[in-house]
Amino acid sequence: MTAVFENEVVTAAKVRYLRAPGLAGELALVTLDNGHDHTRPSTFGPGGLASLDAALDEIAAHSPAPMAIGVTGKPFVFAVGADLSGVPSVTDAAAAREIAETGHRVFRRVKDSSIPTFAFVNGIALGGGLELALHCHYRTISGTAMVAFPEVFLGLVPGWGGTQLLPNLIGIDPAVTVIVENALAQNKMTPAPKAAKLGIADAVFEPADFLERSIEWAVGVLSGEVTVSRPDIDPAAWDEAIGRARAIVAGRTRNASPGALRAVELLDLARAGVDAAFAAGTAAEDDALTQLLMTDELRASLYSFDLVNKRAKRPAGAPDRSLARKVTKVGVVGAGLMASQLALLFVRRLEVPVVLTDVDQARVDKGVGYVHGELDKLAQRGRLSGDALNRLKGLVTGSRSKDVFADADLVIEAVFEEMSVKQQVFAEVEAVVSETCVLATNTSALSVSAMAAKLEHPERVVGLHFFNPVAVLPLIEVVRAEQTDDATLATAFAVGKQLKKSCVLVADAPAFVVNRLLTRFLGEITSAVEQGTPVAVADRALDPLGLPMSPFDLLTLVRPPVALHVAERLHEAFPDRFAVGAGLRRMVELGKSSVYSEPGVVDPDLAGIDDGDSPLTEDEVRSRAERALAEEIRLMLDEGVVQAVQDIDLCMLLGAGWPFWLGGISAHLDRTGVSEAVTGKLFLPKGVASLPS
């Protein structure tokens, strides 16, 4: 191949010729192994494909010819697909096509082999790894293995035969589930028993003797003692399933991800069958891969993938981990819903005493009751054992007195968003706790530095900004206030990690990152409405970006009173750019949670919110929102709110669920020319989250 990836961790295909009881000849067993342990799973780059190709050459030349060819992986891993780390070095369509075609050519040898081929899927098999298994004539799977096609999640297609083989093995509807629906549901994987039930594997064996039993099973298949039955594939099922796939793609991506759309087209094409039309199908996959690999959207997706898998795990600017103090007890000030959610998260992940306080006993009881009730629900769903339930419930207590915080190592407040209230709370807590107890605030928009200012030890105050719902959204904005010291910050990051959240370090700037950008963006939408743009027009203006929800659905999710509070704080800070819309005030005054009274119908009580006389078109609304985002991001970078634009993107990916293909957001703004038009420059150099120039 001409396209060679630099620094490829090559997955070697190691061949051994085995004797097995009951087998008259030899079994050629290929082990895929990249020489690292399971934390670096085997992938296929050009070198890996060449090694597999060479292994198949060697087997073909081996005399006498083996009775069967088996393929398995190193411990715990079968193979996890194409090596995407080399994609940035693919700079032209010819190189992209070569990747597609080489995979097809090498894998096809396994499918076309006159010697029976078996995949012994001993561990995780993703993407190209699963496609290799699908090219084998038979498959066994280890009971704890998982399989998935993450391509559509990344903006690609399973382009090494997956879109053609899978629907013709298990039927089109389950194939839509695996390739499209699961990929777009946070890349959901299919466990082995389910994979076997779907027909992806022919037999499941327990991990304890998986390979031994698999070989024995293969010998049985060869001797005819084991018969393998496969479902009849019904071409009539295609139309309905493809319709379902299109609906899923429209719902999840608003058709903004080219990869998802192409995957559906390829699945549609697979109705011609793999016996008659495999060559045509794989040629279409070659075309799709070639084109997708050369899109900015894919490059942005890979950038996003890298952010959430690498940068999120090693937060930029975080102090040395060794400075972190141990947290053996947590206090939560407040017993409202947010406080209770925090208490639940802390007790589940830290497994230390968590004590809630509030001013009246009824609220305390309600807060503790909420946590206990949620723990009960987890137990009922089988997520907690009886012992664990007893343990965790015993750890959560409540009190009206803050004296219970005396031996806490971290106290987080989630009380009313009012500076004086928060200052008083921290003062009361400081009177009780040790000098090094970390005081954290979950404020969404107030100044953390101001909150700390009057304390004896302001250096122990840090912001831990969670996102609602706390159990679901994976982001914490860790706010470094003016006087926050490294030990406090390190403890905050360590706790965030224990909570299994991704932490991003942000400065103590108004509304930090996610809320500031969402508020700016929503402000543009609502002001477009106020000047006369119909709600429906404004609400669908961002559809081409494929955001997870429309602006007014987002407003409902964050709840109008919270949105109003944040908008007011930002208006105070930046009156030129952040208006507080009259419509939003009216919603809060009327207690409305949505602009709609029913889907698509503006609440009659809010009639007149779009009564202005200069309506905008969808394109104009979108352009205005995008320009506002570009302006705000540049200002935030100039203010030093984060270390780099990557952190803003990471926040938007994890805290707002903005899609991979936008690269969070900066890649989209660069790609569409908005950033250059508004700020005079790109956020990211060409090639980082886009095609190289």
Add this chain to the structure above:
Amino acid sequence: MSRSLREVVFVDGVRTPFGKAGPKGLYAETRADDLVVRCIRELLRRNPSLPADRVDEVAIAATTQIGDQGLTIGRSAALLAGLPKSVPGFAIDRMCAGAMTAVTTTASGIAFGAYDVAIAGGVEHMGHHPMGEGVDPNPRFLSEKIVDPSALVMGSTAENLHDRFPHLTKERCDAFALASQQKYAKAVANGQIGPELVPVATRSAENGFGLATVDEPPRPNTTLDGLATLKTPFRPHGHVTAGNAAGLNDGATGCLLAAEDVARELGLTIGMRLVGFGFAGVEPEVMGVGPIPATEKALASTGLSIGDIGLFELNEAFAVQVLAFLDHYGIADDDERVNPWGGAIAVGHPLASSGVRLMTQLSRQFAERPDVRYGLTAMCIGMGMGGTVIWENPNWEGATD
């Protein structure tokens, strides 16, 4: 309360193929506990009428009980094998007679009525755990002359036997060793050795996965001339060589024991019936003679005489130590009742596992030999001991029931 003893039967036995210890051996990158797990799972697979939760005990022997042979290996291997968590297990050690002691101990529990069904076996990964790993002998052994300095080096104890029995010459030992290789090779060719083997997937980071299906230690091309040229590492111009002794090996064994009535209730096959056993101590520096007093004890307690024994499965730690036993009982070096399928000199001797290999082999011979009523398994044991277990053939044609 009144008690009556129950008959104990050996239902079935399996083993992994044995490997050569060392970085190039079959199991260099395979864990010892995984070898045991394979044996346990295979026993359950071969005896599907046995519900797994009817196993009352899992006793697994290992001489060096650390690392992948540590963590109370009977229990940990039971869990790893997927036995119900209600099934207990323990680790046991009597050096080379570990698995034999696992059998006699659990069998005693069965006879007593505490267990219905037990799994007993052993493992030794001498590649991962070289002989003597981590030992810390009490200095009193030497200062008070409790043992001779040679007692802890097994090869030296074998040389000591040559001193005690000068007529057991190196030539006789080599001839016995050659016969062991030849008998083993013939038994494999006849399909007599093989059915009890459990294939094991063997990983090699360098070469990929393999499958162990045959024993690695045998040297079928052994000749008397070749044996004569081998070095005598334990003494200059000595007698004991790599050719007339068992090697350093990796492997695991396991067997299923049950009360005879329970075996019948569950529809389990009966391979052998336990008649009795004996363990005895001897001077540690001549540990190889241990099987003689052990056998005396076993015969005395069962009321049998050596003439009643139709088949002998003697562990061949060293040829000289087997010859000492045969010499004592006036049995010829090449008596066809003795190790008819060869022995440890050919197949190997992963210390604590070997006792169950002897039993498994005897059980399979019983199936072929209804003319034989009694058989005997015996082995010498480090620190100066011997162990003997006497079994009855349920297929004996003279049986009246």
